[in-house]
Amino acid sequence: MSSIHPTSIIEQGAEIGEGVTIGPFCHIGSQAVIGDNVSLLSHIVIMGPTTLGDGSKVYPNAVLGGEPQNTKHKGGHTTLVIGKNCVIREGVTMHRGTDGSRGITTVGDNCMFLAYSHVAHDCIIGDNVTFSNNVMIGGHVTIGNNVIIGGGAGIHQFVRVGHHAFIGGLAALASDLVPYGMAIGNHAYLGGLNIIGMKRSGMARPEIHNLRHAVRMLFDRSKSIKNRADDVRTAFPESPAVADLIDFISTDTKRAFCTPPLDSAIEISDSDVS
Incomplete structure (x- = not known):
């Protein structure tokens, strides 16, 4: 009753x-x-x-x-x-x-x-x-599974946040955030991958390493992100996690992508993954 x-x-x-x-x-x-x-x-x-x-x-x-x-x-x-x-x-x-x-x-x-x-x-x-x-x-706004958003963060309309992503406290996110991505800052930028979240989800270490290298390739600025996506798909043909990432990048969107700052690159050490 x-x-x-x-x-x-x-x-x-x-x-x-x-x-x-x-x-x-x-x-x-x-x-x-x-x-x-x-x-x-x-x-x-x-x-x-x-x-x-x-x-x-x-x-x-x-x-x-x-x-x-x-x-x-x-x-x-x-x-x-x-x-x-x-x-x-x-x-x-x-x-x-x-x-x-x-x-x-x-x-x-x-x-x-x-x-x-x-x-x-x-x-x-x-x-x-x-x-x-x-x-x-x-x-x-579309938020994927297993996403954590820190206190006071704001997300712009029509933005997509991929699964297992992390958004830091007080971040202002105005761009799409890739799966497993970690957005920080105001306006938010891509500061790396949500390694802790991937570990907690049970993702195998080789897949985490694949994603780490795939994200470095995606955001090296030598080509547009969508053009680099084809190179990444070719480089990691056996990785389901990378395929998932590229599917997110390839989907039509109303927003740009959350990227690293112009004066820096994504750095993820092996100790972060181990």
Whole structure:
């Protein structure tokens, strides 16, 4: 059975799963779908067509499913879908999609959003993603699986962040970040590879070495990145990780790529990998 505090408002039509706990002063809209074993601590607002996956836990003052902050939105039916086992901390905001675009904002499973972070309209967030405190992402951003974003970082609209990437605290990312990349600075630049993340994911050392050399080739500035991508694919024909990297580079995008500073090159020592 679910437990609903008498001070909370559950509008008629809302779907509440089994084993749900709703604390005091929550407001759940009529189009909300709350999965099984969800915990809403207190003072939480869930608006519009919003789905919250099984086992998720939401902390006070979070607002989920608000209309997009986009002047092109005309009030049409759009949605927010949040996956299973997500932790959504104090003051987090997530907006629905825009009726003139994707129309849906999606968040994967097992994600953690620390206090006052923000997910804008039409974004796609993968699984096992961590937003630290006060992370802000603009509309239409795509975040791959297993990405970690440091506190106070901001990501420009339409930017893509590849899986297993790391974005440093207070970074301002206005360009696509390749899988396994590590972006730091304001504006953010490519400072190397997320070696720690690759180790934690269980990637074999030879694949890490392949990626290290592939990234050096990609960003040596002798040719454009997309032209160098062909050389890298030829140099590492047996590496799935490198193929994944090149597929990301080869995909059409509205943004440039996050690159190293003009006066430096990516340096990753063997001791970083071992």
